[in-house]
Amino acid sequence: MTTPKPVLIAGGGIGGLSTAIALAREDIEATVLERSTFTEESGAGIQLGPNATRILRALGVLDLLLPSACRPEAIWLFDGLSGRRLAEVPLGDTAERRYGAPYITLHRADLHAGLxxxxxxxxxxxxxxxxxxxGIDANGELGVTDLDGTGLQGSSLIGADGLWSTVRKWMAPDAKLAFxxxxxxxxxxxRAQxxxxxxxxxxxxxxxxRAHLVHYPVRAGEALNVVAVMDGGQEAQGWNRTTDASALHAGFTxxxxxxxxxxxxxxxxxxxxxxxxxxLRHWxxxxxxLLGDAAHPVLPYLAQGAGLAIEDAATLAKCLAGTPDDPAKAFRTYDAARRRRALRLQNTARRFGWAYHMRGPARLARNASLRVRSQEAALRQFDWLYGGE
Ligand SMILES: Cc1cc2nc3c(=O)[nH]c(=O)nc-3n(C[C@H](O)[C@H](O)[C@H](O)COP(=O)(O)OP(=O)(O)OC[C@H]3O[C@@H](n4cnc5c(N)ncnc54)[C@H](O)[C@@H]3O)c2cc1C
Structure with missing residues (x-):
């Protein structure tokens, strides 16, 4: 059944586009409103676990991504000071057999292009x-306005407008991001040389x-995406600031x-x-x-923020399809269905970050426990995450 007015989606990033595609599968009309041009995603690489690729396959997106994606065989963990390899989490065929969908890495621009x-x-x-x-007006007919005052009406509004969400500011003005x-x-x-x-x-x-380093292949294996995360730095908005690398190198001497x-x-x-x-008390x-980073930003230590946004999209579309004439009810059902998993993921990511950056005796104890863990146990700890809800 098609709703009389479209569902408005603020933000055409990973979560917003996934939601529009998932709604289309339920025959629900959606209008995605993106402040940029949809193709501006220059960003870096992204890892997508089986929990996300399973959904992207069901949405018909995964096949569009595979030509530019890589399918890593494992996660290799090293001690950054000694260079010693500590542990291995098997991915590749092992993870695909276990979770029924692949673990992939790709450039964000390639993910955006596929979506x-x-x-x-x-x-x-x-x-x-x-x-x-x-601007958002939810008194009577639901409507949004562009910066220049242009208005649009819809049956409902999904704020998929990321970390610095305008929709969240409207809904929960007191909620403040913390550095x-x-x-x-x-x-x-x-990658060639x-x-x-x-x-x-x-x-x-x-x-x-106080730091960690992640790398993985992207662009069908032509490039290596490198991410270094360091404690410290300045509190600044923006995803893509050019930077003087001297502070970075100083942290790794x-x-x-x-x-x-x-x-x-x-x-x-x-x-x-x-x-x-x-x-947030309510999404x-x-x-x-709200959906994705607008609802529940995740620190990147589990590489799962986009995965969570994709999961949100699938659940939200099912909830709206269940009660298309009552979006408020559908959104309450969605909120109840997703909240616990988002919280678990946020908390686990924070704990992983803390363990990644350990110093002194804690670092040595962490390394010792990583070294004795079997590959099977290393993967099993992610069953709740990659296996879906
Ligand atoms: C260092 C780092 C590494 C990461 N690595 C991974 C990873 O490997 N795997 C993973 O799953 N996640 C990863 N993440 C997290 C992931 O990038 C985010 O969780 C994900 O992008 C969230 O998607 P989203 O659609 O909610 O928001 P976004 O991707 O931020 O999209 C929001 C969109 O809304 C638009 N927008 C904003 N405001 C408005 C407005 N007022 N009107 C209209 N449009 C608007 C923006 O232009 C943007 O296109 C990482 C994050 C960081 C910081």
Whole structure:
């Protein structure tokens, strides 16, 4: 059944586009309002676990991503100071058999292009770029306005407008993002001349005092995405700030030569400050709801914020399809269905970040416990996450 007015989605990022595609599968009309041009995602790489790729496959998106994606065979964990390999979490065929969907890594622009192509092909979805949702009127007919005053009406509004969400500010004006005290730096390195272990088809995770380093292949294996996260830095808004790399290199002076050689190879570092948000009391008010980072930003230590947004999209579409004429009820059901998992993920990510950056005796104890863990146990700890809800 088609609703008389479209569902409005503020934000055409990963969560917003996934939601539009999932709604189209339920034959619900959606209009995505994106302040930029949908193609501006220059960003870095992204890892998607089986919990996310299972949904993307059901939405017809996964096949569009696979040509540019990589399927890492494992996560290799290293001690960043000694360079010693500590543990391995098997991915590749093992994870795909266990969870019924692949673990992939890809460039964000490739993920956006796949979502955009699927959304373009899905009727009834309409994509409006250059629309910056700045006003929301939920008294009577639900409507939003662009910065220039242009108005649009819809049957409901989904705020998928990311970390600095305007819809969240409208719904929960007192909710304030807090700087987590850490900064992420990212760069892309051509993979052709890289040597072991950086040429391996794996996710590399190097743990060190007050910092960690992650790398994985993207762009069908042509480039290595490198992310370094360090405690400290400045509180600043924005995903893609150009940065002076000297602060980054200073944080890694005691690290092993392999990890420093990778940092040296990377040029054009971009930085973003990491923020967290105390859980909101409600994600929904009447016919307006929140999704993805707008509802529950996740620190990146589990590489799951986008996965969570994709899961939200699938659940939200099912809830709206259940009561298409009563979006407020659908949104309450969605909120109840998703809240516990989002909270568990946020808390687990915070704990992982704390363990990644351990110093002194705690670091040595962490390393010792990682070394004795079997590969089976290393993967099993993620069953709740990759196996879905
Ligand atoms: C360092 C780092 C590494 C990460 N790595 C991973 C990873 O490997 N795997 C993973 O799953 N997650 C990862 N994440 C998290 C992930 O990037 C986010 O959780 C994800 O992008 C959230 O998707 P979203 O759609 O909610 O928001 P976004 O992707 O931020 O999209 C929001 C969209 O809304 C638009 N918008 C904003 N305001 C308005 C407005 N007022 N009107 C209209 N449009 C608006 C924006 O332009 C944007 O397109 C990482 C995050 C960081 C910081």
């Amino acid at each position: 955009r192509a699927a959304a373009d092909a899905a009727a009834p979805v309409s994509l409006t770029s250059g629309f910056d949702v700045s 987590s005290g850490a900064t992420a730096f990212r760069a892309l390195v051509p 890289l040597q072991a272990p950086f040429d391996a088809p794996v996710v590399g995770l190097w743990l060190g005092p 005691r690290w092993c030569k392999e990890s420093k050689s990778l940092l040296d190879r990377a040029e054009d570092w971009r930085a973003w400050s990491l923020f967290s948000l105390a859980p 929904s008010r009447g016919a307006v709801t």
